[in-house]
Amino acid sequence: MESIFHWISANEQMVYILILVIFLGFIVISRVPTVLHTPLMSHANAISGVVIMGAIIVMGRAAADNYIALILGFLAVLLGTINVVGGFVVTDRMLEMFKKKKAP
Amino acid sequence: MGVSILALIYIIAAVTFIMGLKMMSNPATARKGNMVAGVGMVTAILGTIFLYRNPDGSLLQNHIWIFGAIAVGTLIGIFAAKKVKMTAMPEMVSLFNGLGGASATLISVIEFNHLADLGFPADASSVGTMAIIFAGVILGNITFSGSLIAWGKLSGKVKDFAFKGQHIINMILFGAAIALSIFITADLQASATVILFYIVFLLALIYGIFFVLPIGGADMPVVISLLNSLSGLSAACGGFLYDNKVVFTGGILVGAAGTILTVLMCKAMNRSLVNVLIGSFGGGGKLAATGEQGQHKEISLNDAAVVMSYANKVLIVPGYGLAVAQAQHTCHELEKLLEIKGVQVKYAIHPVAGRMPGHMNVLLAEADVSYDKLLEMEEANDEFTTTDVVLILGANDVVNPAAKTDPGSPIYGMPILDVELAKNVVVNKRSMKPGYAGIENGLFYRPKTSMLFGDAKKVLQDLCGEIKNL
Numbered sequence: 278m279e280s281i282f283h284w285i286s287a288n289e290q291m292v293y294i295l296i297l298v299i300f301l302g303f304i305v306i307s308r309v310p311t312v313l314h315t316p317l318m319s320h321a322n323a324i325s326g327v328v329i330m331g332a333i334i335v336m337g338r339a340a341a342d343n344y345i346a347l348i349l350g351f352l353a354v355l356l357g358t359i360n361v362v363g364g365f366v367v368t369d370r371m372l373e374m375f376k377k378k379k380a381p
Numbered sequence: 382m383g384v385s386i387l388a389l390i391y392i393i394a395a396v397t398f399i400m401g402l403k404m405m406s407n408p409a410t411a412r413k414g415n416m417v418a419g420v421g422m423v424t425a426i427l428g429t430i431f432l433y434r435n436p437d438g439s440l441l442q443n444h445i446w447i448f449g450a451i452a453v454g455t456l457i458g459i460f461a462a463k464k465v466k467m468t469a470m471p472e473m474v475s476l477f478n479g480l481g482g483a484s485a486t487l488i489s490v491i492e493f494n495h496l497a498d499l500g501f502p503a504d505a506s507s508v509g510t511m512a513i514i515f516a517g518v519i520l521g522n523i524t525f526s527g528s529l530i531a532w533g534k535l536s537g538k539v540k541d542f543a544f545k546g547q548h549i550i551n552m553i554l555f556g557a558a559i560a561l562s563i564f565i566t567a568d569l570q571a572s573a574t575v576i577l578f579y580i581v582f583l584l585a586l587i588y589g590i591f592f593v594l595p596i597g598g599a600d601m602p603v604v605i606s607l608l609n610s611l612s613g614l615s616a617a618c619g620g621f622l623y624d625n626k627v628v629f630t631g632g633i634l635v636g637a638a639g640t641i642l643t644v645l646m647c648k649a650m651n652r653s654l655v656n657v658l659i660g661s662f663g664g665g666g667k668l669a670a671t672g673e674q675g676q677h678k679e680i681s682l683n684d685a686a687v688v689m690s691y692a693n694k695v696l697i698v699p700g701y702g703l704a705v706a707q708a709q710h711t712c713h714e715l716e717k718l719l720e721i722k723g724v725q726v727k728y729a730i731h732p733v734a735g736r737m738p739g740h741m742n743v744l745l746a747e748a749d750v751s752y753d754k755l756l757e758m759e760e761a762n763d764e765f766t767t768t769d770v771v772l773i774l775g776a777n778d779v780v781n782p783a784a785k786t787d788p789g790s791p792i793y794g795m796p797i798l799d800v801e802l803a804k805n806v807v808v809n810k811r812s813m814k815p816g817y818a819g820i821e822n823g824l825f826y827r828p829k830t831s832m833l834f835g836d837a838k839k840v841l842q843d844l845c846g847e848i849k850n851l
Contacts, residue, residue, distance in 0.1 A: 284509035291621060291629060298630055301399060302637025307645075309406040311730075311757060314642065314738035317405050318609055319474045320415055321638050324398050325612045327422065327631035328485045330429045331619035335491045336450075337433065337441025346491055347443065351450045353487035358454025359461070360481035361426075365419040366462035367473055372412035374746040 316371040323364025329357030387432035390424055391627040397421025398631050402638060408752075425627055426451075467747055468704045471737040472535040475528045475605050478612050482524025485615035486582075489517030492622050493578055501569040508566055510622070515562035517618030518578075519585040524612040526589030531605055534593070543595035551591050558584040592658075600657045602737045603646045607654075610639025646738055677813065680831035682840070685807050686847035692769035694725040696761065698798055699741045700734050702775010702810060706837035709748035712774065715841050716750065718848045727754050729761030729771075729798050731779035758798060765802035773800065773808045775837050777815070781822045790820060806830045809840050 285292055309317050336350030397417050404414025430448075433441050441447075458477075465473045493514050496506045533539030561581050565574055596604050613635025620628030647654050680688075689695055697716070703709060716726045728750065734741045742755060756764065765771065773780055776798075783790040784797045800806050806829050813832075815821050824830055833840055 280508055284507060288509065288621075290626075291624075294626060294630055295617075295633055298633040299637045302402075302634045303641050305399065305402045305406070306638040306641040309642075310408075311732050312739055312742040312755070313405060313408060313411060314645075314732075315470065315474075315740055315743050316411060316415075317402075317739075318606055318639075318642060318737065319470075319477075320401065320405050320418070321613070321635045321642070322474055322478045322481065322609050323415075324401070324418060324422070324631050325478070325481050325609065325616050325635040326484075327398075327425070327628045328481060328488065328616035328619045330426060330625055330628050331488045331616075331623050332484055333426065333429050333447055334433060334441065334623050334625065335488055336443055336447055337430070338435055339443060339491075341443065345494065347446060349487050349491050350443075351446055353484045353491070354447060354450035355454045355457075356480040356487070357484035358451050359458040360477050360484065361422055362455045362458030363462045363473070363477045364458075364481075365415060365422070366459055367465065367470065367477070368415045369412065369419075370462065371470065371743050372415055374743060 316368050319364060319368040319371065323361055323368060326357050326361030326364055329354060329361055332357050383432040384434055387428045390428040390432070391625075394421040394425035394627045395630045398634055402634065466707070467744055468707065469536065470743070471602070471605065471735075471740065472532045474737075475532040475535065475608070478605070478609050479525045479528030479532065482521045482528060482608070482612045482615055484521075485612065485619050486518050486521030486525060488619040488622065489514045489521065489615075490582070493518075497575055501574075506569060511566040511569070512562075513618050513621050515566070515581065517615050517622070518582055519558055519562070520611050520615035520618065522582060522585035523589040523592065524608050524615055526586045527593045527604070528589075528608050528612075530590055530593040531601060531608065535601060539594075541595065547591065547595055551588060554584055554588040554591065558588065596657070602733055603643055603654070603657050605737065606639055606643040606646055610636045610643060613637075613639055646733065677825050678828075678831050680807060680833055682833070682843050682847050685831075685833055686844055686851060688805055688807070689719060689770050689772065689844075690722050690724065690848055690851050692724050694727070694764075694768045695719060695770045695772060696727050696729045696756075696764065696768045696800075696803065698729045698731070698734075698771060698773045698776050698780060698800060699745065700731075700774060700776025700779065701740075702777075702837050704735055704740065704744050705775065706839075708774070708836075708838035708841050709744045709750075711838055711841040711845065713745070713748040713750050715845050715848070716754070718845055722848070722851075727756055727761075727764070729756050729758070729764075729800075731758055731776070731798050734776055734779050758796060762799045762802075765799050768803040770805045770807060771800040771803040773806065773810075774841075775810060777810070777822055778820065780824055781820060782824055783820060783822070786823075792820060800824070801827065801829060804829070807833055809833045809835065809837055811836060 332350060332353035336354055339346035339350055398421060401414045401418025404410040404417065430441060530539055558581050561577055565577050593604055613632045617629050617632025617636060620632050643654065647657060703712060719726050728745060730741050732738050745755065778792055780798050780800050781792060782801065784792045784795045787793060808825060808830055825832060
């Protein structure tokens with residue numbers, strides 16, 4: 278139990294971010310109309326690709342002869358990039374159609 | 382200096398993610414919002430590569446590997462995103478989501494290996510850190526295997542599969558993964574730690590498969606949304622491990638947003654999340670009432686064209702059949718032809734019609750159907766009483782009266798479009814086969830209903846031809 282308290286106080290900033298961002302996420306999303314649910318899901322999916330930065334850090338730290346870390350890191354960056362790029366491009370394709378319609 | 386600039390870049394990126402999501406809530410700003418977040422993401426990625434400093438102050442190495450992976454990933458991502466058909470969009474999102482989950486898992490695996498190489502020093506491998514590593518692996522792997530199964534199911538490659546006691550086995554799998562994680566953390570110096578870690582890895586993968594396999598039909602959008610929020614949380618675990626606040630913020634933001642989206646979808650179907658996850662939908666099918674079978678009545682193209690041309694108001698109910706047939710443009714053409722004849726034409730959009738919420742809106746938007754013609758479910762239900770003809774294009778479960786009348790039906794309680802309030806109902810389907818949820822639809826046997834069999838695009842083209850000739 279004591280170790281949990283210690284852990285929380287050691288990571289105070291992260292715990293604050295956690296709580297505030299959860300509320301933020303709830304509020305921002307609850308205003309989205311049904312029409313935009315599919316693009317929104319795709320957009321959120323693209324953002325979840327932020328994990329790619331963790332992958333880049335892992336890879337950049339790996340020793341040049343630590344092939345396991347390099348290969349796993351390469352895969353992580355590759356998959357993360359597909360997630361980010363594919364996610365944003367697909368969302369844009371969907372939203373492009375909404376825009377066309379706006380012009381009379 | 383570089384570190385301060387990077388901190389600033391991360392803060393700006395986090396703001397762009399939030400702004401992006403906010404701008405996504407309005408159709409007029411949505412596209413810009415997507416780009417804003419995209420630019421924030423690219424900046425943050427470049428900043429990480431060139432400005433990030435390790436705790437010992439050194440810059441990141443292996444740039445060739447990093448740029449190689451990014452270049453290949455970008456090409457694959459753009460190619461896949463540009464190539465995919467509008468109908469296959471939900472599958473694509475699911476697939477991308479799974480890859481993000483895999484990426485998050487790999488980070489936790491590498492971090493675990495790193496700690497294992499150091500012999501799990503007490504200061505670097507606290508209970509909290511280990512919990513985050515295990516959470517990253519478990520959530521990431523569930524996202525990965527679950528999303529792949531969802532992708533396979535939506536594209537018709539994987540069939541529904543359920544067996545007796547599956548929920549119990551699922552719970553045991555999940556429980557075992559957690560219990561084993563706690564066991565490993567309790568004694569990291571044990572010789573079996575690394576092997577047990579990979580057993581947790583496998584358990585999570587298998588759980589993801591069994592978790593999605595029995596869930597079929599109408600619940601698939603909910604599952605994709607849920608997996609999306611899980612992938613956000615697994616990303617946040619990665620952000621926590623590297624004390625990277627933008628990754629953490631982005632991950633939690635997606636986790637929270639995805640959860641809310643999941644709940645909104647469940648609400649639209651009047652089902653609780655627990656029900657969706659525990660009660661396999663369409664897998665068993667034993668409850669599906671078949672009592673109402675009888676004669677269905679067919680209508681000729683010519684008759685259908687006449688009824689619609691002389692109607693005052695026609696409401697079109699699009700469903701997945703329209704998407705599969707890529708008939709949205711022909712549908713828009715029919716709408717214009719009818720309007721020339723003085724018929725008022727609108728669309729009744731069920732929130733979960735198609736394979737994802739908003740799927741139909743995207744599809745019709747592609748065909749330039751104007752916004753104000755799209756009615757949401759409540760608005761549409763108010764208008765059916767004054768509607769002469771309802772034309773159902775490949776929709777099924779969202780107009781199934783069993784949702785209101787048959788407590789034994791798996792979709793009982795889901796709000797539906799009350800098409801029966803209209804004077805006539807014309808149903809276009811390819812055959813009498815039950816819909817995605819695998820439930821018989823009594824609507825097709827009602828006296829008001831007439832069936833117009835055939836591929837949606839072909840039928841709509843023929844209808845347009847008939848109307849022109851009237």
